[in-house]
């Protein structure tokens with residue numbers, strides 16, 4: 001993994017694979033340019049137009065003295081991880097709760113689980129409040145578990161969550177646990193034998209459509225957006241101002257925000273090897289002939305010994321309703337997917353993962369899958385670049401030793417349950433309101449010198465939780 005973490009991070013690549021959600025790209029915002037040249041000066045430059053950058057911009061607007069700001073995006077608007085993800089607003093907090101309680105203490109673990117739950121609710125509420133048409137589904141999700149050790153530890157971890165937050169049994173700690181037979185009947189998993197199922201609150205949406213909605217509101221309120229404008233270099237002047245070089249000129253700014261997720265190491269050397277790109281992959285399956293006509297009623301994850309897949313049925317009324325979006329399968333690639341780390345190449349797909357993901361639906365659903373759709377099983381497949389940190393937490397705050405360089409990045413495969421609240425927290429920090437964050441924002445998410453010393457060793461929380469051997 002050392003070798004993969006040391007691969008130099010690049011700018012986002014040209015001609016990426018085409019993600020379902022961006023097909024076609026939004027005609028109004030995809031190639032938006034406020035002007036042919038960037039301004040010479042701005043109060044704030046935000047780099048990156050994914051869910052993080054767009055919500056940072058939105059939150060800045062809530063402050064009366066937000067000043068003039070400019071957003072730069074290397075490719076089309078929202079064409080990074082957000083525009084190519086599964087759109088699963090699903091926390092699975094029970095899978096990290098025990099590890100977090102062990103390394104940070106129960107209070108901090110509760111804070112993280114609450115933030116994840118609040119983030120899901122906030123994203124859904126925001127989409128409804130501002131009428132963003134993003135194929136929103138709010139409802140339950142189910143984790144089908146195939147490994148006994150994963151199952152035993154999951155049940156124990158849920159017990160620990162319930163004990164730690166008795167006042168949240170109907171929300172953050174609401175889990176319904178089903179045995180093997182009930183799981184088979186209730187969730188159509190008639191293929192491979194599972195151990196049981198765990199159901200809880202979650203949702204799904206088109207993250208691309210959500211962010212396009214946010215970006216349109218930002219632009220309408222006077223925010224400047226420059227797509228197809230990579231920031232190629234950052235430099236701090238003697239006057240304390242930052243210079244951001246682009247192919248459309250140089251913009252000088254009082255402060256710069258990196259919302260560049262897996263690409264952050266390119267502009268800020270401190271994050272090389274500390275935010276490690278990881279390529280994720282998705283296949284979209286047309287529903288098999290025996291799938292319920294009205295579509296599946298929840299989203300799913302399939303958890304096995306050393307990995308998982310997540311699966312989102314496209315809700316009724318959306319484009320390609322009933323299609324099944326499946327992501328994951330990393331460990332099925334050569335050497336358990338090690339070569340997917342360190343790469344920023346989302347212009348190709350991994351053939352091993354593609355083969356594995358293509359075969360998942362009949363394997364999990366057995367006879368309830370049936371013959372493939374007449375047009376073939378796979379409608380589309382693509383890749384996207386995530387950012388992973390050594391301790392599995394995002395980096396939020398002012399970059400140590402770099403005054404007025406702020407960042408919100410490294411959301412692992414989990415941005416839909418982290419970015420909304422982290423963008424809100426970052427803007428509060430930028431406004432000097434850090435005290436207000438004490439009650440809800442985990443210290444573990446703040447960027448610090450200490451965290452930057454940690455060594456990257458791969459993804460966390462995918463193997464069976466180590467419950468019982470740790471205090």
Ligand SMILES: Cc1cc2nc3c(=O)[nH]c(=O)nc-3n(C[C@H](O)[C@H](O)[C@H](O)COP(=O)(O)OP(=O)(O)OC[C@H]3O[C@@H](n4cnc5c(N)ncnc54)[C@H](O)[C@@H]3O)c2cc1C
Nearest residue numbers: 048050051052074080081082086088231280384414415416
């Ligand atoms: C295949 C896949 C499936 C996923 N599924 C899920 C899921 O179901 N649920 C979930 O919670 N999370 C999921 N994730 C993770 C989630 O998508 C991310 O955590 C989240 O989108 C991060 O948002 P962001 O805005 O921080 O980063 P991004 O969306 O990656 O945005 C960063 C932007 O910065 C731009 N940029 C970078 N460098 C520069 C530069 N130098 N100049 C200008 N612009 C630059 C990029 O082009 C990009 O648009 C998935 C990710 C992938 C790739």
